[in-house]
Amino acid sequence: MSGIDGTDGIDTREEVSDVTEKNNEAGKNDVSDAAQLRAEAQQLRDEARQMRDEVSRMKDEIVSERKRMQDLKDELSVLDDRGGQWSDYLEIQGLHVEFDGFVAVKDLNLTVQHGDLRFLIGPNGAGKTTIIDAITGLTPATGSAKFRGEQLLGRKPNDIVKLGVGRTFQTASVVEELSVLENLQLAEGFRKKTRDLFRPVKGVSQNIQYMMDVTGLTSDAYKPAGILPHGKKQWLEIGMLLVQDAHLLLLDEPVAGMTPEERQQTGELLKRCSRNRTVIIVEHDMEFMRKFADSVTVLNQGEILAEGSVEEIQNNDEVVSIYLGGGEN
Secondary structure (H helix, E strand, O other), X not given: OOOOOOHHHHHHHHHHHHHHHHHHHHHXXXXXXXXXXXXXXXXXXXXXXXXXXXXXXXHHHHHHHHHHHHHHHHHHHHHHHHOOOOOOEEEEEEEEEXXXXXEEEEEEEEEEEOOOEEEEEOOOXXXXXXXXXXXXXXXXXXXXXXXOXXXXXXXXXXXXXXOOEEEEOOOOOOOOOOEHHHHHHHHHHHHOOHHHOOOOOOOOOHHHHHHHHHHOOHHHOOOEHHHOOHHHHHHHHHHHHHHOOOOEEEEEOOOOOOOHHHHHHHHHHHHHHHOOOEEEEEOOOHHHHHHHOOEEEEEEOOEEEEEEOXXXXXXXHHHHHHHHOOOOX
């Protein structure tokens, strides 16, 4: 009979024990699974936090890049505002200059576009500086020289400056007793009405501060112009033209007497200026011309001998012959 020998009871206990062990094992597995799930959940939270940090970092970079691009856009906008319009250009037709029967410039036609860094080269007596003198009202001339559609010939030098035409000379014409800042303020005041010229200047204008940065003269602002190195005097003179809002820059041998480092810095400055202005440079330094010119006009005996890129001029046999022979004065 069942249960007489106790085997059924033993089997029942064994079954209960097996179930208990299985339940315990299942419990352990559940605990292990829960711990694994918690670990995986923590890992997911950590990864999500890293992703949020990465997204935040990327957002910051995007904001920073947008700001940088806006600053660049603003800077370019300022440069364009302080330069001119793309329609600004110099157009010379039939320019003729004589001195007591000697023809210095003979019926010359020349067009220089906005944004062009044009070099005028040629032997001594070719008429380079005479052209600049005629454009700026220092030498009587016939023919036509228009900038922005305005006739320059026949006007007084001061009136030509007010039309946005500025020039430098071979020797910097700065007021050596005044500081760099005072020279720039003096130049800036040129466009003011007479009654405003003698009013006290309050602080440094944004225009002057910007131009000191452009010309690398900020640290020299309060130094007398007379103690500046030769190169910086030239930069100051260029800065004075810029604060006058000159759109056509006419520079006569701007790097004469400069060190190689000063020539390099001057070339970079003029390249920057020429992005949004019309810049014409009379120059004898051929290495400087080769490095920085956008285009070149070669003059000889008051006439244009050749025009073109630096490469075209260097490969022009007639130009090479004129220079090798010393030219004709």
